[in-house]
Amino acid sequence: MFLVKGFDADVHMDGGGLWPARLRSSLRVQTNEEVIDMLASHSTQIRRVRFQCLLLARTGVKPAWTSAAGLVLALWSPFLGSGPAQAEVSQPSFVEVEPILRAHCQACHQPGEVAPMSLRTFEEVRPWARAIRRVVASGDMPPWFADPTVGEFRNDARLSDDEIETVIAWVEAGAPQGAPLPSGGAGAETPEWHIGSPDLVVEMPEPFLVPAQGSVEYVYLRMPTNLGEDRWIYALEVQPGARSVVHHIDLLVCPRGCEADADLAALEPGVATQLAGSPITEKPRPRSESSVDGDDLEFLASFLPGGRPLQLPPGAARRLAAGSELILNIHYTPNGAAVADQSRVGFVFGPKPERRVLSFFLDNWTLWIPAGQADYELTSSAWLAEDVELLGLTPHMHSRGKAATVVVQTPSEAPEPVLSVPRYDFNWQITYLFEEPKHLPAGTRIDTILSWDNSADNPHNPDPTRDVPWGRQTSDEMASVFVTLSVPPDTEPSEVFARR
Numbered sequence: 001m002f003l004v005k006g007f008d009a010d011v012h013m014d015g016g017g018l019w020p021a022r023l024r025s026s027l028r029v030q031t032n033e034e035v036i037d038m039l040a041s042h043s044t045q046i047r048r049v050r051f052q053c054l055l056l057a058r059t060g061v062k063p064a065w066t067s068a069a070g071l072v073l074a075l076w077s078p079f080l081g082s083g084p085a086q087a088e089v090s091q092p093s094f095v096e097v098e099p100i101l102r103a104h105c106q107a108c109h110q111p112g113e114v115a116p117m118s119l120r121t122f123e124e125v126r127p128w129a130r131a132i133r134r135v136v137a138s139g140d141m142p143p144w145f146a147d148p149t150v151g152e153f154r155n156d157a158r159l160s161d162d163e164i165e166t167v168i169a170w171v172e173a174g175a176p177q178g179a180p181l182p183s184g185g186a187g188a189e190t191p192e193w194h195i196g197s198p199d200l201v202v203e204m205p206e207p208f209l210v211p212a213q214g215s216v217e218y219v220y221l222r223m224p225t226n227l228g229e230d231r232w233i234y235a236l237e238v239q240p241g242a243r244s245v246v247h248h249i250d251l252l253v254c255p256r257g258c259e260a261d262a263d264l265a266a267l268e269p270g271v272a273t274q275l276a277g278s279p280i281t282e283k284p285r286p287r288s289e290s291s292v293d294g295d296d297l298e299f300l301a302s303f304l305p306g307g308r309p310l311q312l313p314p315g316a317a318r319r320l321a322a323g324s325e326l327i328l329n330i331h332y333t334p335n336g337a338a339v340a341d342q343s344r345v346g347f348v349f350g351p352k353p354e355r356r357v358l359s360f361f362l363d364n365w366t367l368w369i370p371a372g373q374a375d376y377e378l379t380s381s382a383w384l385a386e387d388v389e390l391l392g393l394t395p396h397m398h399s400r401g402k403a404a405t406v407v408v409q410t411p412s413e414a415p416e417p418v419l420s421v422p423r424y425d426f427n428w429q430i431t432y433l434f435e436e437p438k439h440l441p442a443g444t445r446i447d448t449i450l451s452w453d454n455s456a457d458n459p460h461n462p463d464p465t466r467d468v469p470w471g472r473q474t475s476d477e478m479a480s481v482f483v484t485l486s487v488p489p490d491t492e493p494s495e496v497f498a499r500r
């Protein structure tokens with residue numbers, strides 16, 4: 001239900017909860033003019049929505065109001081279908097709802113996964129019907145934080161409007177079971193590897209024992225690949241051993257081995273080492289406002305709860321150089337029972353590709369958030385020295401992180417926002433992959449605009465009385481955006497960004 005106020009009458013747009021879920025973050029509609037602007041600027045989103053507009057106060061509507069309503073109906077009428085949307089709403093049963101849950105929810109909502117309850121069978125789902133309706137209507141589930149009016153993403157986790165309508169109609173009809181499911185709802189068997197059979201598997205040599213309680217510092221593992229020649233990675237899967245306690249895993253690679261880096265070299269190969277900070281980022285840093293990192297230590301991939309292996313575009317691959325060493329960075333969250341985890345990484349190799357995929361960390365080490373400050377903002381810029389195709393972006397802050405925007409400006413065009421995350425959530429480190437790779441010529445400037453809330457009003461703030469510096473520990477903050485892009489295959493990482 002969406003109430004547009006500021007008129008002589010209220011307009012009541014009932015899109016089954018769609019409208020607020022999709023656009024609430026970006027729209028704060030108050031006046032007629034804003035409604036008109038909003039409709040004009042969001043017409044691409046609106047095209048996919050079947051809406052009905054109920055004019056609650058049809059009589060006594062003043063002319064200005066009628067014109068706004070007229071515009072609303074004129075814009076939407078092509079999508080309204082032949083009759084009012086309500087007449088089309090059938091009463092779905094679980095048979096119609098189960099495929100939606102299978103596609104969008106069960107990756108996390110199944111035994112042994114991160115979510116607190118399994119949502120596979122009718123018996124499992126039925127008690128949660130009202131909560132499901134709520135989180136689906138609000139857009140809180142599946143987790144996805146990009147402003148839908150900026151950019152299109154191929155891993156967009158949101159349900160389609162029809163799917164949302166189906167789930168809501170099912171709950172409103174009393175969440176009936178209908179015919180039993182052919183499969184019994186047990187879900188498809190998950191394959192051992194989603195990437196197919198790997199050419200190389202690198203596994204932790206010893207299991208790491210995660211205690212039942214308390215907190216575990218970040219675990220680092222240095223693992224040699226023992227590769228005698230360069231290989232091209234077409235698919236890569238980071239696989240936790242004990243999913244219930246693995247919060248996330250980042251996979252990095254020292255392309256020339258980690259021996260050159262004193263801190264990483266101190267890690268004994270194959271031995272899981274708990275570190276309060278990070279050997280990777282606690283080296284003395286220049287207090288630079290626009291740092292670009294990714295030459296000596298490359299970010300390869302990560303595992304996130306419910307995440308699927310990163311799919312590279314056709315003809316694109318990452319290079320794994322001969323003699324590379326992997327660095328696994330694992331964040332464990334004890335879960336009530338002691339568990340042993342032995343995580344591993346699988347690689348599928350192929351021939352030299354047309355495009356080489358690289359990831360960089362853009363960051364800003366001047367970050368310093370005064371105690372109590374509710375809206376601290378930091379803008380950082382980096383300049384491309386080569387033509388690239390931009391594939392994806394991953395904003396990364398810690399628990400005080402509030403919002404993130406990335407803007408690109410090519411030498412010839414106006415600045416263009418390519419990602420906006422109005423409500424950043426540290427618990428969900430999402431990589432936003434563009435539907436179409438974005439061509440960015442040399443000379444393009446990439447701006448990241450990040451903000452933090454260090455006030456007591458931020459419920460996630462561990463300590464609002466503290467000035468917060470840049471640091472890898474979650475009690476400090478980072479101002480990172482991981483940028484994933486592709487370049488011609490012989491390009492070296494050091495050539496991609498202009499170093500200033």
Ligand code: HEC
Pocket residue numbers: 101104105106107108109114115116128131132135136141142143159305306307
């Ligand atoms: C990426 C993993 C993931 C996906 C995908 C996901 N969930 Fe969740 N869900 C969670 C986690 C973790 C929690 C518990 C913590 C939280 O609420 O964030 C949760 C909580 C919930 C809750 C309880 C919320 C509350 O406030 O009581 C409901 C209901 C729910 N999910 C439904 C769904 C539905 C329906 C879908 C699919 C449309 C879905 N989830 C997709 C991970 C996921």
